[in-house]
Amino acid sequence: MSSNKILNAVGILMIFGVIILIFKFIIKKTETKLYSDDAMKVLQDENNLKKLEDVVSDYQKSGKWSKVEIN
């Protein structure tokens, strides 16, 4: 009887856990920021900014994207 109660409690906790995980995932995926946190870190670096500006400039001139590595 007591083992049944424990199993029920574990089951309910698991259901709550899964629901919370799904909600957290949905909330994270539906943020309305224009950029991610990683992207903001990238833009804080002057070198990355320069590289990205050059890539955009090349694209606007040639119509083709050139590849650049950013960290």
Place this chain on the structure above:
Amino acid sequence: MSFTADFILLFILVVIPGLLFKRFFFYGEFSKQFTTKESIYKSLFYSIIPGIILQLFAYWFYMTIRTSQFTNEEILNIFKELLSSKSEYSENTKLFFSNGFNYFLLHELNVFVLAVLSGHFVARLIRFFKLDIHFKILRFQNQWYYIFSGEIRDFRKFKHLKRIMGAISEINKENDPKSLPPYGDILVENGGEQVLYTGFIVDYDLNYENLNELDKIYLKGASRYRDIRPEDVKNGLVTNGSKIKVPIKGDVFILKADKVLNINLTFIPINNVEHEQSLLWSKIKRGIYYFGIYNNLVILICIVFINSSWLSLISPTFSVIVGNANFLSRLLLGFTIIQILTILMPYELTESIKYEEQEEFSEDSNVVDIELLDDDDVIDLRSGSERKVKSYIYSLKDVIFKLLFSILLIVLSYLVFR
């Protein structure tokens, strides 16, 4: 201004839940759509619709899980009496106030909580499943969010633009873990002169009076173009025609948007090369996918067409239930079981590769698995040749879809077989 009892009752029952729903429905970049500047009639009207739906749903739910001492007819009569100008109330109404009023308050509290939660999650589910992009009726008013996030490219009317921009520009999705803000060239009227500013649009403000208008634009890494001066070459600045691009020192440049003439946006594509998965895992997923399809087919045939006596080996009760069911009920049960099992299966993604574009395709996607080739597969690498590549993917979004559909089928099956 005087408030009558019926107005207060209507306000508590319908308008407050509707307002709470709206307050939590418009979140993040769309939160300005909930405003107190709307006319009271408009605000009330748009609150009444969700308010009525929430109230009815909560009432139905309450009556389903609890046995009330009042019937629906009695409750309706009590409300009729409260809304009328009568000063004498019937016995039932008096009983309601002495015995049932606490339950009514508790029910109202539940309705308010339901309004908050449903507003919060309905908006997010609309965003999660991109329903606002596919259906105009569900779209939020803040059109600038859709423009600056690049989601406008997924609107139906921009499909042709999408083709022109090409698939590579679509990689920079909002939900990409490394998505960058758009790069903007913004032409501004400044004292009769036109000035071009450029930079990454990291934020924006909407005009409080009119949500369709921009108020401010925030640029990171901003520059402006001006005419070349003789000392520019000496200072080592890069010239381009008659203009020169001058970086604006500072962290964020704020541009008043009322003088903006036009904006040119560029969305930088991102290649995420961090999530390469092993070939073995890809093969396992392919195995699970094909085994699942075979398994589902067998289950469907067994439940729908073959005599159910074999089911007694699994469960005698289940065998009796299936044995007594007609063809359509068996079909529904078969689909329900298949749908539940499908939750464990990856989904198949087929992509088309044109080899003239191979250079750009090679590492451009963060969703496509490592390509699986059988030993006897021969790849035609001639320019212009096209080939279909299949990959097998697990995603939480897909699982949620399958889970919701499974629940729906389980409910239907329960209703049919109970």
